[in-house]
Amino acid sequence: MPVHEESFAAGTPCWADVMVDDLQGARDFYGGLFGWTFEDLPPEAGGYVMALKDGHAVAGAMARSSTDPSQVNAWTVYLASDDVDETAEQARSAGGVFFLEPMDVLQVGRIAVGADPAGAAYGLWQAREHTGADLVDEPGTLAWAESMSRDYPTSKAFYAGVFGYELQEIGDAAFSYSVATLDGERPVAGIGAIPAQAPADVRSHWMAYFAVADCAASAEQVRTLGGTVLQQPSDTRYGRVAVVAGPQGETFAVLQRAAASRD
Incomplete structure (x- = not known):
């Protein structure tokens, strides 16, 4: 089982999470499709749920805000960064925009979410305690x-x-x-x-x-x-x-x- 424990090289897709209206519905669907189990994070994580495969973190899920019409049901891919603030500034200079400015996520990492000049949304992730997907190159990852x-x-x-x-x-x-x-x-x-x-x-x-x-x-x-x-x-x-x-x-x-x- 190829477990990935170290941080991903900057620029590598390192994580993905899904935002949906019905979080329990997503748990049922992806649990049935990929065999994922789910771990509810502490309340300060804002309802974020970790998807696990054989006990290893492989993806995330969260409920869409009913008061934010800009949010849609979608998967977001995160690219690894050694310095989210610096990468976000480079992205802005190259024509990108950000919906979520760089911010800390508890003690696990630093995040930003935006779009490239063509309009494709993506995230940035600077690893601390959470490096990204723990399990790679296996079904369900x-x-x-x-x-x-x-x-x-x-x-x-x-x-x-x-x-x-x-x-x-x-x-x-x-x-x-x-x-x-x-x-x-x-x-x-x-x-x-x-x-x-x-x-x-x-x-x-x-x-x-x-x-x-x-x-x-x-x-x-x-x-x-x-x-x-x-x-x-x-x-x-x-x-x-x-x-x-x-x-x-x-x-x-x-x-x-x-x-x-x-x-």
């Missing part, structure tokens, strides 16, 4: 994250400038996509262009991918649990993928890794 953009050149320039991503274009004439590395070797994230044929209401966003043992079976389980399959399971160079939504509309993807990608 965060396996990949990508920024899908309505302004592909702007998104590439933003993440390369702010986070030091080295980008390798792997797309083709029909689909623009770059793999980001921090060292020129190990992929950490992706940046893609939202296809022109996508519905107009599909905005720039970060997509969280969770590993599963069987993509088709997981997609069917999403339906059984009340969710929706938005893109049917299909093969990619990295494995078999389906894009789905929970019963409350939050979108994410499930990924059955190709055998070669596990080596």
Whole structure:
């Protein structure tokens, strides 16, 4: 079991959490889909819930505020930072904005949440007691994250400038996509262009991918649990993928890794 105990390198997707109207409904759905159990944090955590896989923290969940219309049911991907305040300032200088300014989260870390110049929301996380996902590369854990953009050149320039991503274009004439590395070797994230044929209401966003043992079976389980399959399971160079939504509309993807990608 590959347990990740140390802090993630700056720029690496290190955590994801979901905000929904019905927190208990989310617990039921993700518990059934991924086998997660849930730990309620102390009251000073504001109702935040930790999702656990085999006793290890793998994701978070919280209830959406009924008095804040700007909040939506959605997953948020967090990028690791050695200094959230400095990274936020760099992001602002590059055209980003912030909805949640840098702030301490008890003694566990420092956070900020904002959007890149193309409008994709994301978070920053500076680890203290909580370094991010404790368990990686296992079914039911965060396996990949990508920024899908309505302004592909702007998104590439933003993440390369702010986070030091080295980008390798792997797309083709029909689909623009770059793999980001921090060292020129190990992929950490992706940046893609939202296809022109996508519905107009599909905005720039970060997509969280969770590993599963069987993509088709997981997609069917999403339906059984009340969710929706938005893109049917299909093969990619990295494995078999389906894009789905929970019963409350939050979108994410499930990924059955190709055998070669596990080596």
